[in-house]
Amino acid sequence: MKFGGLEKITLIDYPGKIACMVYTIGCNFRCPYCHNPELVDETVVDTISERKVLEFLDGRRAMLDAVVVTGGEPTMHGEALLCFLKKVKARGFLVKLDSNGTNPEILKRAIDGKLVDYVAMDIKSPMSKYAQVVARPVDVAAIRASIELLISSPVEYEFRTTVIKALCSPEDIDEIGREIRGARRYFLQKFVPTKLLNPQFLKKVTYSDAEFEAFRKKMNTYVTYCGIR
Numbered sequence: 001m002k003f004g005g006l007e008k009i010t011l012i013d014y015p016g017k018i019a020c021m022v023y024t025i026g027c028n029f030r031c032p033y034c035h036n037p038e039l040v041d042e043t044v045v046d047t048i049s050e051r052k053v054l055e056f057l058d059g060r061r062a063m064l065d066a067v068v069v070t071g072g073e074p075t076m077h078g079e080a081l082l083c084f085l086k087k088v089k090a091r092g093f094l095v096k097l098d099s100n101g102t103n104p105e106i107l108k109r110a111i112d113g114k115l116v117d118y119v120a121m122d123i124k125s126p127m128s129k130y131a132q133v134v135a136r137p138v139d140v141a142a143i144r145a146s147i148e149l150l151i152s153s154p155v156e157y158e159f160r161t162t163v164i165k166a167l168c169s170p171e172d173i174d175e176i177g178r179e180i181r182g183a184r185r186y187f188l189q190k191f192v193p194t195k196l197l198n199p200q201f202l203k204k205v206t207y208s209d210a211e212f213e214a215f216r217k218k219m220n221t222y223v224t225y226c227g228i229r
């Protein structure tokens, strides 16, 4: 595999762990608020080989607990991703995988093969609005299968939604709650307009703190824990 970036240390991307983060190239969605347009459009200039990433990890075994694999959409890399995860696990690291949930088969193989310790899956919108929000055709049955897989799995996981007023109404948040009912952890993420795939979204806003708090209370009726980021 080739990667589009390597963040040498992060204290916030794997709960409670010191991690590094690698970015896979390519995505099957085009979320307008995406912070990684060069990964999604596959225009990364300075790619990093898998060998370089593994060499970096070999030199950091004493310092890092975990590797976060994010993107882009990592599961698009299929067998190559599983092969990379095996090499990371063989070096003794915990692995967190970020995914948009479009490939439940690869997610299942990663979980069953004990190649991941934590999965963070985006819930972009209620199923009824998915294609509109991610600007691509979507197999919502696959998204649903990934949700069910994680809810019934022993692996640690979280669901999370980036909330933008223009894309996500209070009713949408409630519908998301019903669709992930029974989940252990869910995070409402405040939209922060920085570098975005669709620059027109730089002017979009999210809800107030008080509104987020009301959403959190409502979501806590569907999930065990709902946090705000």
Ligand code: SF4
Pocket (backbone or CB within 6 Å): 027, 028, 029, 030, 031, 033, 034, 035, 036, 040, 071, 072, 073, 100
């Ligand atoms: S936010 Fe995630 S799923 Fe959406 S386009 Fe960006 S990398 Fe893909």
